[in-house]
Amino acid sequence: MRTLNYDALVIGFGKGGKTLAGKMAGQGMKVALVEKDKGMYGGTCINVGCIPSKSLIHSAAAAYRHKNSPKADMYRKAIEVKRSLTGMLRKKNYDKLDMLENVTIYDGMARFAGAKLVEVETAEETFCINADKIFINTGAAPRIPAIEGIQDTEGVYTSAGLMDLDIFPEKLVIIGGGYIGLEFASMYSGFGSQVTVLQDGDTFLPKEDEDVAAEIKKILEERGVEFRLGAKIKKVEKGPAVLIEWQGEELCLDADAVLVATGRVPNTAELNCEAAGVELTPRGAVKVDEYLRTTAEGIWAMGDVAGGLQHTYISLDDSRIVGAQLFGGRDYNTAMRSNVPYSVFLATPYSRVGMSERDAKAAGYQVKIAKLPTAAVPKAQVLKAPQGFLKAVIDADTNKILGVMLLCEESYEMINIVKLAIDMGADYTVLRDQIYTHPTMSEAFNDLFAV
Numbered sequence: 001m002r003t004l005n006y007d008a009l010v011i012g013f014g015k016g017g018k019t020l021a022g023k024m025a026g027q028g029m030k031v032a033l034v035e036k037d038k039g040m041y042g043g044t045c046i047n048v049g050c051i052p053s054k055s056l057i058h059s060a061a062a063a064y065r066h067k068n069s070p071k072a073d074m075y076r077k078a079i080e081v082k083r084s085l086t087g088m089l090r091k092k093n094y095d096k097l098d099m100l101e102n103v104t105i106y107d108g109m110a111r112f113a114g115a116k117l118v119e120v121e122t123a124e125e126t127f128c129i130n131a132d133k134i135f136i137n138t139g140a141a142p143r144i145p146a147i148e149g150i151q152d153t154e155g156v157y158t159s160a161g162l163m164d165l166d167i168f169p170e171k172l173v174i175i176g177g178g179y180i181g182l183e184f185a186s187m188y189s190g191f192g193s194q195v196t197v198l199q200d201g202d203t204f205l206p207k208e209d210e211d212v213a214a215e216i217k218k219i220l221e222e223r224g225v226e227f228r229l230g231a232k233i234k235k236v237e238k239g240p241a242v243l244i245e246w247q248g249e250e251l252c253l254d255a256d257a258v259l260v261a262t263g264r265v266p267n268t269a270e271l272n273c274e275a276a277g278v279e280l281t282p283r284g285a286v287k288v289d290e291y292l293r294t295t296a297e298g299i300w301a302m303g304d305v306a307g308g309l310q311h312t313y314i315s316l317d318d319s320r321i322v323g324a325q326l327f328g329g330r331d332y333n334t335a336m337r338s339n340v341p342y343s344v345f346l347a348t349p350y351s352r353v354g355m356s357e358r359d360a361k362a363a364g365y366q367v368k369i370a371k372l373p374t375a376a377v378p379k380a381q382v383l384k385a386p387q388g389f390l391k392a393v394i395d396a397d398t399n400k401i402l403g404v405m406l407l408c409e410e411s412y413e414m415i416n417i418v419k420l421a422i423d424m425g426a427d428y429t430v431l432r433d434q435i436y437t438h439p440t441m442s443e444a445f446n447d448l449f450a451v
C-alpha cells in the first residue's frame, strides 16, 4: 500500500477542520483533508445542520403567514430552496479549499493505522497518509435509541432525512423534546403539520428556568404542537405509528413521518483510535485536554467529536485554540472560554447566555431579577410578534450580569450584545444606559435593565 507524506492531515470537513486547513496552507504547510461523504463538503452545518434547518424555518414562517396556500406546495418549494442553498454552499466550501495549492482533498474514509499513520479508503483504492500533525474533526451523528422498530420502519427519519423529504408530512411525531426536536416542532407546525412531541422525562427543558420553559411550551402549544411528557415509547410500527404508554394509558400515534431527535454522539466508532494511542471518553468522544490535545502526541480533536458543546461556533473556536499552538498568538484554551451563548430558532426565538436564575441562586449569588414582556417592545409590535419575555439575572452585590434569557423575535442577534457586555465586565447599567437605534429589539435593554 502506498504512503503519502503531508505536514498536516485533517480528518473530516467540519468547521474547525476546514478553517485550520486553510490557515495551515497559508503558512506554507502541505495539507491533506479527508472527507468520507461527497455530500458533506463543509460539514454538518452547511449540509444537514444549521443552514438547511434555518432555511426551512425561514420558509415555514412564510408558510405560517400564508396559511391558506396549499401546504404541500409551500413545503416542496421550501425543500427545493433548501437544496439549492446547501448545494451552492457545499460547492463554495469545496472550491475554497480545492483552489489552494497546498491543500489536497481526498474523498475517502479515514481510520488510524498507527501513530501518525492514517489509512484512507476511497472508491478506487486504499492508501496511507503519514502526517506530522493530525486533526480529528469528524463531528457527531444522531443517537438512535434502542426502541423496537426504530431502525427499520419506513417513515422514521433523523433530522437530515426529514429535511430531504419531498412529501409533506401532515402528521409528524417527534421523539425527543430537546433543542433540535423543538426547532423541528416549531418549523413543521409552521408548514401546517400536526406535530406531537414525545419526551421520556417529565420536566420540559430541564436546563432552563421554569418560567422560561413554561413560556416556550405555551408558545409552541398555541401553534398547535402537542406534548406528551413522561411518555414511554414501546415500539415503532409500520405506518409509521408510535406505540406509547402515557399517563397510565397505551396510545398508538399514527404519523406520516417520525423524527428521531434524541441527541448526537461523537463520530469515533470507525476511526480505530486505539491504533494511534488516541483515548476516548466513556461517552465515546475523543479525550482532549484544554488545548484540545489528544492522548497521542501531535494529534488534536476539534468540534463535536471532542465532546464539548455541539455548535458550529464552538468548532470554529476550537480551531482558534489549535491554531494558536501552531502559529503563535494569544494563549487560549477551552478552560478560558466563558459565556458561550446559544439560540434555539423557534418561531419565537429563544437565546441565552450565562446562568439561569436557578443556577445563580444555587451558586450562592444574591440576585436581582429583571423581566420585561416582549409585548412592551415597540419593534415587537411592528413585527406582530409580542409573544415571550426578556429576563436578566444580575448580581445584586456587584451589578454584574450573570445571565440573560431572551424569548423574543431577533433574540439570536441581541444575545451577542449581551455576551460582549459580560465579557467586557460591564455593569448592567451599561446596557441600560446605551443609545440604541429605534425601533429595534435591542433597545429593549433600556427598559429590561431599568431595575
Ligand SMILES: Cc1cc2nc3c(=O)[nH]c(=O)nc-3n(C[C@H](O)[C@H](O)[C@H](O)COP(=O)(O)OP(=O)(O)OC[C@H]3O[C@@H](n4cnc5c(N)ncnc54)[C@H](O)[C@@H]3O)c2cc1C
Pocket: 011, 012, 013, 014, 015, 016, 017, 034, 035, 036, 037, 040, 041, 042, 043, 044, 045, 046, 048, 049, 050, 051, 053, 108, 109, 110, 111, 137, 138, 139, 140, 159, 160, 180, 267, 270, 271, 302, 303, 304, 305, 309, 310, 311, 312, 313, 315, 345
Ligand atoms: C439539525 C441540526 C441543526 C443544528 N443547528 C445549529 C445551529 O443553528 N447553530 C449551531 O451553531 N449549531 C447547530 N447544529 C450543530 C452543528 O451543526 C454542529 O455542532 C457542527 O456542524 C459540528 O461541526 P464539526 O466541525 O464538529 O464537524 P462536522 O461539521 O460534523 O463535520 C464532520 C465531518 O467529518 C466527516 N467524517 C466523519 N467520520 C469520518 C471519517 N472516518 N473519515 C472521513 N471523514 C469523516 C463527516 O462526513 C463530516 O462531514 C445543528 C445540528 C443539527 C443536526
